Amino acid sequence: MAQALYIIKIGGNVIDNPAACSRFLSDFAKLDARKILVHGGGKIATQIAADLHIETQMVEGRRITDKPMLDVVTMVYGGLVNKNLVAQLQASNCNAIGLTGADGGIIRSVKRPVKNIDYGFVGDIEAVNNTQIDALLNSGLVPVIAPLTYSSEGLLLNTNADTMASATAVAMSAGYEVNLVYCFEKKGVLSDPDDDDAVISTLNPQTYAKYKSSGVINKGMIPKLDNAFDALHHGVRNVIICHAHDVLASANGNAGTLITL
Numbered sequence: 530m531a532q533a534l535y536i537i538k539i540g541g542n543v544i545d546n547p548a549a550c551s552r553f554l555s556d557f558a559k560l561d562a563r564k565i566l567v568h569g570g571g572k573i574a575t576q577i578a579a580d581l582h583i584e585t586q587m588v589e590g591r592r593i594t595d596k597p598m599l600d601v602v603t604m605v606y607g608g609l610v611n612k613n614l615v616a617q618l619q620a621s622n623c624n625a626i627g628l629t630g631a632d633g634g635i636i637r638s639v640k641r642p643v644k645n646i647d648y649g650f651v652g653d654i655e656a657v658n659n660t661q662i663d664a665l666l667n668s669g670l671v672p673v674i675a676p677l678t679y680s681s682e683g684l685l686l687n688t689n690a691d692t693m694a695s696a697t698a699v700a701m702s703a704g705y706e707v708n709l710v711y712c713f714e715k716k717g718v719l720s721d722p723d724d725d726d727a728v729i730s731t732l733n734p735q736t737y738a739k740y741k742s743s744g745v746i747n748k749g750m751i752p753k754l755d756n757a758f759d760a761l762h763h764g765v766r767n768v769i770i771c772h773a774h775d776v777l778a779s780a781n782g783n784a785g786t787l788i789t790l
């Protein structure tokens with residue numbers, strides 16, 4: 530059997546909460562396996578853009594990224610967030626290396642074509658260089674990947690972090706048994722939005738369709754789950770959605786929502 534690899538995605542609500550984030554990072558550092566961290570940071574980008582009097586516009590969970598907004602997300606994701614995560618992991622004896630999709634050419638995308646909506650400098654992933662990522666893992670490094678990609682024309686493009694994690698998980702499945710874990714600020718996918726303990730233990734496409742049509746699953750959870758099912762359809766072994774505090778428990782299958790086909 531191929532070796533296990535954990536690809537863990539951490540969302541912007543946790544990154545924006547210093548206590549929750551440092552608890553997560555200390556647990557992530559303890560995870561004794563090959564691992565990759567993919568991070569978001571949408572909430573901080575929105576705050577810093579507002580400080581600079583740049584308005585945020587989201588359509589179906591995706592940020593409209595004009596040139597001023599591209600500059601903000603480049604500084605926030607590629608700099609502020611990525612380098613702080615790396616520094617904290619280094620302090621926990623985890624040999625992290627921070628990368629955008631452009632570094633080492635690890636994730637290439639194409640600027641999203643304009644149809645009804647012009648998303649601006651947003652990338653749709655075309656290729657993940659699993660050989661290059663594997664070379665980093667083989668040298669004992671832990672990649673920490675920011676939600677930015679590059680195009681063959683040399684553009685830097687804003688790319689959703691859930692999709693970065695899913696595409697990386699699919700590409701790495703060529704050589705590993707990949708466990709993809711989406712960590713956020715709730716205990717899992719909930720069957721009652723007002724009850725933080727109402728965690729759905731297993732979600733398959735049928736139950737997903739039911740909860741989605743009743744409106745129980747909505748907003749950012751819909752693209753996250755679409756990415757989760759997509760990963761399972763393309764060779765990823767396991768997908769879990771759980772609280773950032775439960776990252777170690779989830780690695781042992783004891784927390785969150787298990788996504789199945």
Ligand SMILES: Nc1ncnc2c1ncn2[C@@H]1O[C@H](COP(=O)(O)OP(=O)(O)O)[C@@H](O)[C@H]1O
Nearest residue numbers: 540541542713717718719745746747748749750
């Ligand atoms: N049934 C549900 N269970 C849990 N969260 C849900 C559900 N439906 C919608 N959500 C929302 O989905 C959000 C997670 O998606 P998103 O905002 O994209 O998070 P992140 O930035 O962490 O990736 C939660 O903060 C929550 O508000």
Ligand SMILES: CC(=O)N[C@@H](CCC(=O)OP(=O)(O)O)C(=O)O
Nearest residue numbers: 541569570571591592688689690
């Ligand atoms: C194109 C697009 O929407 N990109 C996202 C990338 C950050 C992200 O996905 O952050 P979270 O995981 O914290 O939501 C954005 O700028 O919000």
